[in-house]
Amino acid sequence: MITGKGLPVFSGIAEGKIFYLRKHAFKTEQNLSLPDMESEKARFSAARKAADEQLSALFEKVRSEVGEQEAMIIDVQRMMLDDPDFNDAVISRLEAGSSAEQAVDRAGQQFAEFFGNMEDAYMQARSADILDAANRLLHILNGGTAADFQLTEPCIVAADDITPSETVQLDKSRVLGIVTRLGSSHSHAAILARTLGIPTLVQAKLPDGQPLDGRMMIVDGCDGQFYIDPDEQTFDRMRQKKLDAAGRRYGLEELRGMESVTADGKKIELYANIGSVDDVQIALANDAEGIGLFRSEFLFLGRTACPSEEEQFAAYREVLEAMGGRRVIIRTMDIGADKKADYLGFAPEENPALGFRGVRVSLDYTGLFKTQLRAICRAAAFGTAAVMFPMIISVDEVRRCREMLRQVLHELAEQGVLAGNVEVGIMIETPAAVMLSEELAYEVDFFSVGTNDLTQYTLAADRQNPKVEKLYDAAHPAVLKMLSLVAQSARGAGIWAGICGELAADTRFTETLLRMGYTELSVSPAYLLELRKTVRESTMDLISKGGETE
The missing domain is CATH 3.20.20.60 (Phosphoenolpyruvate-binding domains)
Structure with missing residues (x-):
């Protein structure tokens, strides 16, 4: 049995065979003969048009199956395909003698690296969106269609990483769980996985140098653990944990x-x-x-x-x-x-x-x-x-x-x-609003505390930065004292106070x-x-x- 840890994105227990997602190998090398510039520009333009049509169809699929908010994630890639800086970077390479494949590949890598090196975790996550859009163009230029994949049976999908568009195309009836070597809990793929309710781990320490396809895996999205070729004792323990969770959910129904x-x-x-x-x-x-x-x-x-x-x-x-x-x-x-x-x-x-x-x-x-x-x-x-x-x-x-x-x-x-x-x-979400809450309470009918922002501003810890994730604590004594002060100010003015963080x-x-x-x-x-x-x-x-x- 092989065990490992990852960063949990969505809780729950999943067990099933592994399907390892392998990416398409795209042809990007330069031809020996110099390509015709106008012809390559036309190919790039046609690929952009085809990619936009694919993403439009995918947008409608996600909107109908998941929701409008999640579908907006797909629109991010459509906007990237229209981004003047990205397109100028491709065109300049075409004019310098590159093929369409090479120009798209190099421009995509350049922009992905630029975003990936930013300190802000949200902007780092956009690197995956850029690569996803560029790979879609490469797939089309190589004669393919959509960069999706078919699952023949229920399974746990494992991969180095999964792009947002691949995530939303997963057959929900056959995906039991997702485990990736890379990825961020703030990425769009992670957001979509949570929306779809799929037990998911990112940054998982999957074993190197050995085949994983078809092997049995258990994903514990509650504790961030995975088990490959689990023994009977582990199977029994995880199944009992799954039954206990189902029993707790069933017991809550009486409160409806x-x-x-x-x-x-x-x-x-x-x-x-x-x-x-x-x-x-x-x-x-x-x-x-x-x-x-x-x-x-x-x-x-x-x-x-x-x-x-x-x-x-x-x-x-x-x-x-x-x-x-x-x-x-x-x-x-x-x-x-x-x-x-x-x-x-x-x-x-x-x-x-x-x-x-x-x-x-x-x-x-x-x-x-x-x-x-x-x-x-x-x-x-x-x-x-x-x-x-x-x-x-x-x-x-x-x-x-x-x-x-x-x-x-x-x-x-x-x-x-x-x-x-x-x-x-x-919203009470800044330390300034907390300190002025007594005065503010006489101006409004209610307070609602946004503990997410209040915590990051109080502790000077960016809630999207994994390097300071351990410092971000909504139950920090300083935050709790602020919450107490806000509630006291609300009571003094006779208004109600709530929390939405x-x-x-x-x-x-x-x-x-x-x-x-x-x-x-x-x-x-x-x-x-x-x-x-x-x-x-x-x-x-x-x-x-x-x-x-x-």
Whole structure:
């Protein structure tokens, strides 16, 4: 038996035969005779057109099977094929006498290396997207079609790495698990694997120099372990672990429809985080009591222009009507940092996480902001809506946002356009907002703490940088003290406070958060029933005068 470790991307236990994915070997060497430049340019142009058609079809496949948000990942590659810098790099090599294959290969390697050497983990992950797009072009130039593969039976797919487009083309009925030697937990392939619910390990220490095809493997996505040719004892242990997990999930079903009430009778709102209209059905299937974070910026990504007021209105209205009167909190566009909309023309930034993002964009692009607020207010007539402003660092920002909202409501009323009232809240995700929370609490109806950003800003640890991953701890004493201060400020002003960051789903800290005074927790839909179980076993009666837990 061979054992090894990897970085878990999605939990769960999988067992099955290994199918080792081998990449196509592309012809990229230079011909002995000098190629005709115009002919090679025409071949490159035709390959780009064919690749765009393939990616368009793949986009529709992913959108129908997985969702709009995940399909936007495929659009990233389409944009790369249209990138002027990449195309100029290819053309300059063609004009210097390279073949189309060699020019695409060299340009792809150049740009992939450039992104791979960046310090930002998100930008490093784009290196795989560039190589994926270049390999698609090479495959077409070599006479092939789509760079996919067929599975003849259920199996665990192993590979050096798997590109995003390959991941979404996997036959979900036959893929039991994924294990790769390379890869990042922040890559698009990892995001898609989590969305598809496939137990996955990246950066796995697979054995070298021996065939793996057809051998039996167990993937433990919970502990990051894999077993090749497992013995009977390991089989029994893993199968029991899988049965235990299934039993726990089955036991949670009895909580469906029950109220989220603590053992001492306090009602807690358990909401879902969503990124697209499609996600609302997943939230409802997991018995969400509301939407605590609708990431509206995903409506702006993977496009060539901003969504219109009508597009936004239709999306918000659909979610509000689907939730049937339950509260839906729409975060205004948090464009910037790792969520880029190139059509807005933002200049590159050395440290985008600390740069032009969130409410800073909204207050600079006031026309864009007012269009979004109009769409939200119009949709509010069809349900219970709240609006939430991200990346707040001052009272002045909140007042400017509220004034913009007041103007929009006044304009809609003058125009005779149906609109509804909305609650107003802010994200608490900067240390500045924490320290000003007492003043900010008198400006809004609620707080929602984004523990992901608050943690990285408090600990000066980039949450996308694997080199400081060990320092990133949402339960760090400094972060917990900040959370306690925010809850205390909310109580003092008579408003409610919730949490929509990843810490909200960590049941080890549920009772701590409740005792601080948080009455709403918003998490990924899959965590809702487990969280309800923990809430019903917790109490809130140990809140001390200072907001700290005893």
